Amino acid sequence: MTNDNKSKNTKGPNLPWVEKYRPAKLDDLISHEDIISTINRFIKEDQLPHLLFNGPPGTGKTSTILASAKQLYSPSQLNSMVLELNTSDDRGIGIVRGQILSFASTKTIFNKGFKLIILDEADAMTNDAQNSLRRIIEKFTENVRFCIICNYLSKIIPALQSRCTRFRFAPLTPEQILPRLEYVIKEENVNVTEDGRRALMTLAQGDMRKALNILQSASMAYKEVNEDNVYTCVGHPLKNDIANIVKWLLNEDFSIAYKKIQDLKTAKGLALQDILSEVHLFVHRIELPSVALIGLIVKMADIEQRLASGTNESIQLSGLISAFVTARDLVPVDSET
Numbered sequence: 001m002t003n004d005n006k007s008k009n010t011k012g013p014n015l016p017w018v019e020k021y022r023p024a025k026l027d028d029l030i031s032h033e034d035i036i037s038t039i040n041r042f043i044k045e046d047q048l049p050h051l052l053f054n055g056p057p058g059t060g061k062t063s064t065i066l067a068s069a070k071q072l073y074s075p076s077q078l079n080s081m082v083l084e085l086n087t088s089d090d091r092g093i094g095i096v097r098g099q100i101l102s103f104a105s106t107k108t109i110f111n112k113g114f115k116l117i118i119l120d121e122a123d124a125m126t127n128d129a130q131n132s133l134r135r136i137i138e139k140f141t142e143n144v145r146f147c148i149i150c151n152y153l154s155k156i157i158p159a160l161q162s163r164c165t166r167f168r169f170a171p172l173t174p175e176q177i178l179p180r181l182e183y184v185i186k187e188e189n190v191n192v193t194e195d196g197r198r199a200l201m202t203l204a205q206g207d208m209r210k211a212l213n214i215l216q217s218a219s220m221a222y223k224e225v226n227e228d229n230v231y232t233c234v235g236h237p238l239k240n241d242i243a244n245i246v247k248w249l250l251n252e253d254f255s256i257a258y259k260k261i262q263d264l265k266t267a268k269g270l271a272l273q274d275i276l277s278e279v280h281l282f283v284h285r286i287e288l289p290s291v292a293l294i295g296l297i298v299k300m301a302d303i304e305q306r307l308a309s310g311t312n313e314s315i316q317l318s319g320l321i322s323a324f325v326t327a328r329d330l331v332p333v334d335s336e337t
Contacts, residue, residue, distance in 0.1 A: 123150035
């Protein structure tokens, strides 16, 4: 039996697959080999510094430190030696002066070595809390090590950054996600087509957690996980729907294009933001004069900004259609298709 099977079989059957297949050891992690090897060396030489992990969601930050904790401590020691806090829940100065200070300042009688404090979603902490934390990190370094995890490094104050060894977790590549995805598909006996796999990779965008969550959702909703079912499950526009929308934008007059797109949005429950993102990718494959293409992309960017500000979708759809009508007028008559 492999290590993966051992870790899988010890967990309950009703767990989400993200937790069910969370790596139990550093060696089980699928990516960031340079980071894993460095942390492994720190642990073996008993020289673990304060750590700062940053990067997009689902790239293995929390899994890495939890696997490190299991490698550092025996199962009986975990509760007394590791404090895991999600600072997006309790992010004020009170949690730093209370729970963190209390845990960091006390030593355990029967356990040797340092304790570990894991601060997840630390970019949600207030500046006052972060400033209070930097003194605790300095004062109790002999007794405790901190691992600060965040998505946005810019939201961590420089004083904390300078006290930690920083590791950047980049989005995972499809080549890194696919083997683990195939393992879960095999273990759960899911019927997944080749285009379904590609759709999972496209939607995941380097996020392993997202890939597994979509796979689990699609497998529960449909007998076969194919491209259309994956996109339908997450409410993402289908490729043929986007192709039809672009065809209407390029060929139909304003009122007809508006009605057809509005009807499609209503029938499929699509958001204009998602349509706009996919149309933007599609537009780059169309042969248009440079002036028309540049103007179109600039106007689409303006529409996206206005949508993000909370403007009315119907008005912005009118703006999208008018942008394409303007671009069509810039195409020479003899090159029209």
